[in-house]
Amino acid sequence: MTRPERVIGNLNRALHTLLDDDPRAYVIGEDIADPYGGAFKAARGLSDRHPERVISSPISEGGIVGVAAGLALTGNHPVAEMMFSDFAALAFDQLLNFASKSVSMYGRPVPMSMVVRCPTGGNRGYGPTHSQSLQKHFIGIPSLSLYEMSPFHDNADVLTAMLSREQPSMLFEDKTLYTRTMHQSGVVDDLFRYELLDDPSRTARVFPVDCADPDWIILAPGGLTERAVAAMRTLLLEEEITCELLVPSRLYPFTVEPLLATVSRARRICVAEDSAADGTWGEMLAQQLHEHLWRRLDRPVLLLSAQPSVIPTAAHLEHTVLLQTTALRRALSEASQ
Amino acid sequence: MVSAAPHLIGGSTTATAITAPQPRTGAQRLSRLPAEDLDTLLMIRHFELAVLDLFSQGLVHGTTHTCLGQEYIPVALYALLDEGDYVFSNHRGHGHYLARFRDPHGLLAEIMGREGAVCHGVGGSQHIYRDRYLSTGVQGESLPVAAGVALHLRRAEPGRIAVVHIGDGTWGEGAVYEALNMAQLWGLPLLVVVENNRIAQSTPTERQMAGTIQARAAAFGIRHHHVTSHDVAAVRRELSGVIDDIRTQHQPLVVEFVTNRVGPHSKGDDSRPAEAIRHAAANDWYRRYEKQHPEQFAAADRSQRLAIAEAVREVQARPASRWEHA
Structure with missing residues (x-):
């Protein structure tokens, strides 16, 4: 049996696979360049391997999601990282009024394949502005899909599914999951x-x-x-x-x-x-x-x-x-x- | 600036003490234009007047923002673009659309929700997408998007640029600064066209902007070019070199047009002092061109007025647009 893979490792591998296999994929976010590789290390190794398409950005969540939307509009497949999902509030206008609306408000379908990753949730002592689960604020927006990471779902498959919807998607990633292991072969535990x-x-x-x-x-x-x-x-x-x-x-x-x-x-x-x-x-x-x-x-x-x-x-x-x-x-x- | 003004934070804009800036361009002679350019200018002018007229008759649903007085900006600028360049327009975008596509029927159908509408009547006056032209209605929102498009163009189609139209009022939005910062950091071929008509809806620029647009661009190390001329030919001569530069050198540029909003912000909501409105009207390219080139103007003006009137009749008679969506 292979060694259990940690969830963060699985996510990192999914991002590598995406960039390796899809020349239109981009990853953009704050502090994601190597050697730092992002606050939770999901981006580790990406910028060394794909310097042109892995973009470490200023602290500008609205701008990051706007740039991702511009990349999506021109047929690319960007993945934007919010360092903490709480900061997706700063990108709310881009998600609500531009990226998701563009899918249908021009009277015909406009493909907008993009993913906004959101490290989410509490139980890590980060306090009121770094611990929230904000999924509810993004539910019910036409043409905006919400996904959540789990130890059962391979992240490469999840990213593929999200990008294939041709509309903006958010991936909520409970931060406590990163250090856990992915379940494999249909087994959770002894019971x-x-x-x-x-x-x-x-x-x-x-x-x-x-x-x-x-x-x-x-x-x-x-x-x-x-x-x-x-x-x-x-x-x-x-x-x-x-x-x-x-x-x-x-x-x-x-x-x-x-x-x-x-x-x-x-x-x-x-x-x-x-x-x-x-x-x-x-x-x-x-x-x-x-x-x-x-x-x-x-x-x-x-x-x-x-x-x-x-x-x-x-x-x-x-x-x-x-x-x-x-x-x-x-x-x-x-x-x- | 009068002494009372600094105390009126967010206060009434109808104070008669506010004086309009002195025209620097009023006496300037406007070049005689090729028929095609004059026709486009006049097409936009008569389109906008027709839209206001349709609204006043209650024949249009919703709202609109006309570009009366600012028509020459896209007419001058778009001769320097090719169809591979992206244009991001804003709420005041009819002139941009018409200068790019010369399609008054499609735009009017969009505004009136009639068959043949560019976006089937879903987007309306301020949400239009056609080829590489896109407009949207939230101030400042399109700058980061245009930066993303410029990022794509730099890699996939070098030599092409993303152009984004904003107003002086747009500089209140944080998205502008996030985008300018990224554009300069990453060397993006982004042209920010500021149509500074010195009035943000009802608020004069001096009541909503500290400092200047030039200094704000300079703070990012971004080149800024001031255009005071309203002459289509002169504007093109002035900008062709700097626009070529951003194509080849991959860098952003802010071009600030000092312009006039001759009409209201939307419909019948012009609360500017009479003096400011008179000033805008006195500097209107339309009146000046009429005076300076009367014969050419009279024929072209009549022809465009009739063409738009005919377009209005034709589009009004069309059936309602249909939106087929999932």
């Missing part, structure tokens, strides 16, 4: 296996070994995988509550129809996310699930989000605001009664 479904969102399904229909189906973005699996493990071992986890690669557009056969195997459904509560991806999913499964469910969809709060820096305070394994397990346990 859980996974498979990739072929729905449009390329959902990964994580399930206990030897399990019939589960008590719960949990839907969560990739960043929550580790916490969700840990909660599922405890529930299985200590309370004999069985859960499956669904992790879509594409968060938006998202339609639950292709997954109905899978999700309707359980009578309880939970949607978990790291966004600050209210107006979230989870609410959108819960609404769709209620629409289709209202009469089949034992209880309303259990929606678990982060607290509607700023994200504090101190570890003990941050811990209480974000959705943790213990809270997830407790909520599932209580809702199982």
